[in-house]
Amino acid sequence: MKTRRALSESAVAWLFVAPALLAIGLVVAFPLVYSLWLSFTDVNLLRATGPAVELGALRIPLFRWIGTRNYTQVLADPLYWDSLWRTLYFVGAFVAEATVVGFAMALVLNERFPGRPLLRSLLLVPWSLSRIVVGLLWVGILDFEFGALNGLLLRAGLVDSAIAFFKEGWSALNVLVSVYMWNQAPFATLLFLAGMQSISDDLYAAAEVDGAGYWRRLWYVTLPALRPIVFLVLVLATVNGFLMLDLIYVLTMGGPGYDTTTISWHGFKTSFTFFKFGPGTAILYTLTALCLLMTVVYHRLVLARFEPEG
Amino acid sequence: MTLDRRTFLGTTGLAAAAAVLGEGAWRPARADKPVNFSGWVFKPDTVKDYVDFYNRKHGGQVKYDAVPWATYHPTMETRALSGEIVDVMYCNSANRERWFDNGFIRALDDLPGMDELKKKMAPGNLESAKSRDGSKVVGLPYFTSLFILMYNEPMLQQAGIKAPARTWDELVEHCTKLKRDKVSDTPYLPNWNNSGSGTMPQFLSDSFSEGASVFDAKNHVVADQEPGVARAMERWQKVYRDGLVNPEVLTKTSSTDTHRLFWSGRYAYHTNHSYYLKTIAGEPENSKLAPKKAKMAMYPGNGQTHMFTEWYTINAKTKVLDDGWKFAKFLGGNLNGDWYVQRQWCLIAGLDNAYPEMYDHPEIIQSYDRWVDLKLLREQYKKGKTINAFKEPWFSEWDSKAIAIVHNIIRGTTTVPKGLKELAALQKSLA
Structure with missing residues (x-):
């Protein structure tokens, strides 16, 4: 009787979980597997008459298998490697800036001071804006011709002529890093703040009794307790950094020249401008591999020796 | 006054018949099946107005949807892959030949009225309208740049x-x-x-x-x-x-x-x-x-x-060729001698046009005079x-x-x- 009841509970559990699993399978697992498959094929969306998987009325074309040709072709292209080094710089600079600024803002907002609730609410505004809006907003601030910042600097007599932030590739790339940091750092702050508030006051009290000042408490109490949050922030920032596309679309379109072309933009252009979906997905799967690799690295560096309480 | 069942049915039947016949008498015959029409986003409200105008005036059943420019062409191809048939589509010059080569869009030469449109098109635009080997016209002009x-x-x-x-x-x-x-x-x-x-x-x-x-x-x-x-x-x-x-x-x-x-x-x-x-x-x-x-x-x-010219094209698999072509002529030609859409694009957006006679129209001369030496x-x-x-x-x-x-x-x-x-x-x- 007990066994039958247990089985029945398990069946009910599966029943409840099944719709969610089905939805995840349809919208996550299937596109993931299918796009991986596409990266090994010669895709022409207009010529899908070859082999296919038939699921009732649904026909999923498999296209012609060409092995690793897309990957070898992509990796032989100097533009891929240029874009990769640029992407690594972009991600490195963005992750560092977003983490440090996010952490610093969390430290401030964790203190008690008048206006803190309002500031905490305002903090979320940049993060809650669509990235297209963020891009347009910063064009309005930084533009050579009508940018608010240039107007301010010129009127204050701090510069003789307007600054062209997007003229050179290097400065344009760093503008992208900073704008993206402005957009994403509040989310890191939110996570750090949640982590800080879960740290027991007793730990700080004990540290104070031991004579620890502000910086020692930060180093020996706050930071170790925030390790899982640091891991989360690093992983999310890294993945977001690798995949960032929309700001490039609004601010630079990958230019001037290829100077702000990252791997995600290169993959997007290859797929959606040149209609080379095979090489396009291959490019983007190399990004997926990089994201996974970085996650493992962060896990080793940040979480390896961390043992949660209880 | 009491109303019995027989009187009620008789009266409502007559009223319904009058409504149906009235609709038929006042409106042009409606198309049997809807014509699906897609374009990239450029003044979509204006396009919607044309479509509504066409549906009212020419008894069409055109369904319009606008797709963002950046993903317009891949979206249309993906929709074709899924088996969806969009009967009339915008297509830019850089993608048109590929669509034709792959059998996605059809040639228009055999359709009624095409020969007249060819004669009215400027030579440069007509040359651009043709396939790579020059044998077929594969699009009607949307606008010229x-x-x-x-x-x-x-x-x-x-x-x-x-x-x-x-x-x-x-x-x-x-x-x-x-x-x-x-x-x-x-x-x-x-x-x-x-x-x-x-x-x-x-x-x-x-x-x-x-x-x-x-x-x-x-x-x-x-x-x-x-x-x-x-x-x-x-x-x-x-x-x-x-x-x-x-x-x-x-x-x-x-x-x-x-x-x-x-x-x-x-x-x-x-x-x-x-x-x-x-x-x-x-x-x-x-x-x-x-x-x-x-x-x-x-x-x-x-x-x-x-x-260069951008195009209206017709899906090679369309099941409503007559209605689709009629609508395409409304957009990219002169359906019933009326260059309605071509003229409207000139008036509203100043888009250049493949048909020289457009610029003899008094309304267009007057409108262009406000911003350019025509x-x-x-x-x-x-x-x-x-x-x-x-x-x-x-x-x-x-x-x-x-x-x-x-x-x-x-x-x-x-x-x-x-x-x-x-x-x-x-x-x-x-x-």
Whole structure:
């Protein structure tokens, strides 16, 4: 009787979980597997008459298998490697800036001071804006011709002529890093703040009794307790950094020249401008591999020796 | 008064019959099946108005949806892959031949009235409407784009310049003087933006105006063998190096964004698609150069510029060919002798048109008079030069990747001969 009841509970559990699993399978697992498959094929969306998987009325074309040709072709292209080094710089600079600024803002907002609730609410505004809006907003601030910042600097007599932030590739790339940091750092702050508030006051009290000042408490109490949050922030920032596309679309379109072309933009252009979906997905799967690799690295560096309480 | 069942049924039956017959008598016969119509986002409310007008006036059942420009062509292909049939579709010139080669869209020559439309189309547009081998017409014109030179008349007058530049050397001379005299920081605004409608059409226009060809008769890139192209590029390097142009124009994301800079009245010269002069010179609510303070001049050099057309196409698998063709003629032709949509695009957006007779229409003459010298525009149109290379399968990718090479030439990060050789090598690698 007990066994039958247990089985029945398990069946009910599966029943409840099944719709969610089905939805995840349809919208996550299937596109993931299918796009991986596409990266090994010669895709022409207009010529899908070859082999296919038939699921009732649904026909999923498999296209012609060409092995690793897309990957070898992509990796032989100097533009891929240029874009990769640029992407690594972009991600490195963005992750560092977003983490440090996010952490610093969390430290401030964790203190008690008048206006803190309002500031905490305002903090979320940049993060809650669509990235297209963020891009347009910063064009309005930084533009050579009508940018608010240039107007301010010129009127204050701090510069003789307007600054062209997007003229050179290097400065344009760093503008992208900073704008993206402005957009994403509040989310890191939110996570750090949640982590800080879960740290027991007793730990700080004990540290104070031991004579620890502000910086020692930060180093020996706050930071170790925030390790899982640091891991989360690093992983999310890294993945977001690798995949960032929309700001490039609004601010630079990958230019001037290829100077702000990252791997995600290169993959997007290859797929959606040149209609080379095979090489396009291959490019983007190399990004997926990089994201996974970085996650493992962060896990080793940040979480390896961390043992949660209880 | 009491109403029995028989009277009620009789009365309502008569009323219903009257309604149905009345509808039939007052309205044209409705199409049997809906016609699906898709286009990229450009004034979608205007397009919706046309569609509603067509459905009302011509008894159509057209269903319209707009897809963002950036993903329009891949979206249409994905929809075809899923088995969906969109009967009438926009298609840009860079993708049209691929759609035709792959059997996605059909030729239009066998459809009733096509021969008359061919006769009415300008020769250059008709040539562009044909497939690569020249045997079939595969699209009806949506609009034509023509590159022109615009100038800021008050600024030139202020600087004592009596007439706009007729040669490129003169244009550079004017800009140098305007900068030196502090009339303008960056007097020239070329359309070097990073989109498909920016740098490369400007590159073709300036090369053509120097009497150079960019492609040979077999559509191979020969820009590296043409002194005229090299001259144009050396001039671009000079104006960029001398600070005569807005240094951020290379990262502008569209021709629309670029032309809006000219609204400010801070530039003396601007090169862009002709229809942008409509907002610059015709919209005082937006532009400081309206009404008609900005004007067009013949393109410097030999006056030739690049001209291309975008298209309405018909799905090869359409099951409503008659209705789809009727609607396509409404959009890209003269259904029932009425150029309704073609005329409306001229009136609303100043888009150039493939049918010369459009410009004889009094309403259009009156409307264009508010923002451009129509006679001069027609003269420029005659010097518009089309290319056939856009029909090659490699063109779309070449056209996009060439932008970075040309930007490197402009910025001087590569030399003119080396950059032009790269353009030719790029084409060879893609062909």
